[in-house]
Amino acid sequence: MSLLEIKGLSKHFGGLIAVDAVDLEIEKGQIVSVIGPNGAGKTTFFNMISGLYVPDGGDIIFDGKKINKLTPEKVASLRISRTFQNIRLFPEMLTVENIMVGMNINIPYKITDVIFKTKRLKSEEGKAYSEALKLLEYVGLKGKEQELAKSLPYGDQRRLEIARALAIKPKLILLDEPAAGLNPKETEEMKHFILKVREDFGCSILLIEHDMKLVMGLSDKIAVINYGVKIAEGKPEAIKNNKEVIKAYLGEEKEEVIA
Numbered sequence: 127m128s129l130l131e132i133k134g135l136s137k138h139f140g141g142l143i144a145v146d147a148v149d150l151e152i153e154k155g156q157i158v159s160v161i162g163p164n165g166a167g168k169t170t171f172f173n174m175i176s177g178l179y180v181p182d183g184g185d186i187i188f189d190g191k192k193i194n195k196l197t198p199e200k201v202a203s204l205r206i207s208r209t210f211q212n213i214r215l216f217p218e219m220l221t222v223e224n225i226m227v228g229m230n231i232n233i234p235y236k237i238t239d240v241i242f243k244t245k246r247l248k249s250e251e252g253k254a255y256s257e258a259l260k261l262l263e264y265v266g267l268k269g270k271e272q273e274l275a276k277s278l279p280y281g282d283q284r285r286l287e288i289a290r291a292l293a294i295k296p297k298l299i300l301l302d303e304p305a306a307g308l309n310p311k312e313t314e315e316m317k318h319f320i321l322k323v324r325e326d327f328g329c330s331i332l333l334i335e336h337d338m339k340l341v342m343g344l345s346d347k348i349a350v351i352n353y354g355v356k357i358a359e360g361k362p363e364a365i366k367n368n369k370e371v372i373k374a375y376l377g378e379e380k381e382e383v384i385a
Contacts, residue, residue, distance in 0.1 A: 127190060129154045129330050130175075130298060134184035137170050144170040146354040147184065152298070157324060157331045159341045161365075162351040163374065168334045169211065171351065172300050175332075176208045177201035189297065203231050207291035208300040211334070213283050217276035221267060221286055224275050225258035226251075228293030258293070264326075265289040265319075281312045285319070292327065299323070301333040305340050317343050342366065350374070 130152040137145045145167040152158050160168050173179040175186055177198040186193050188204060196204075207228070215224050238244070262271055265285040270278065275286060284304060291299050304320065305313045317340050324331055335341050341348060341362070348365045350358040352374040358365060365371055 128152060129189060131187040135174060135181055136183035137174060137179055138182055143354050148356045150349050152330050152332060154330055155328060156346045157344050159345040159348045160334050160351060161341060161348060166351045167354040168351055172302055172334060176300060202294060205294055205297040207294050207296040209287045209291050209302055209304065211303040211306055213287055215275040215283060215287060219275060220271065221262060221273055221275055222258045222271035224286060225261050225290050225293050226254050228290035229254045232294060261289040261292055280307050296329050298330045301331060303334055303336065305335060305337045313337060313340055320344060
């Protein structure tokens, strides 16, 4: 059984059809990329999976459970985490605090624990702090736990956002343009880091990305969306040579971009 199964997923905004009856399956441990030109419907597709948008048609089935109408908090509780194209950290909070926010749904406490600041709450917060330090070290930010998120270089902010996504011990991570704003060296490092995350956490990864070299080097499978419609799906080599994909997305830059 697939970890994530998308069946006929659709979303429209007034007369605009943003996503039109898209199907997609992701197996456990797979890295799957969704590509397409700007405005193709990729982020809307992500927003439906993560609970930000309610689909107008179709089904989202995760780990055997239909999640179409769940809120983002409920989706996260199922261990689906997400990053964003435009980094969404808490800039005025410490790096370690940003990660601890991501752990909040997994901390077992009651409202009375918060009101009376019980030993139980302090103990759980201590465990969360220790785990957050481990995640900072894992993403290469050891020793930066007392720095404000906004003070980190851009590439480190990307890694911090992924660390926060890992805080819920995800079964599935949605990465929205993880290489955006990175230079070629940082992009190559990001590729190896994403592969390491898959190996170490045993999670599946669904990503949107415009860097075709990164996509081809990472993906077990690629789906191509154009004007809200999935026009192709397959292994990287098949997508690389698909004439419809080249015409819709890669255009005349084929050789330069994906060679």
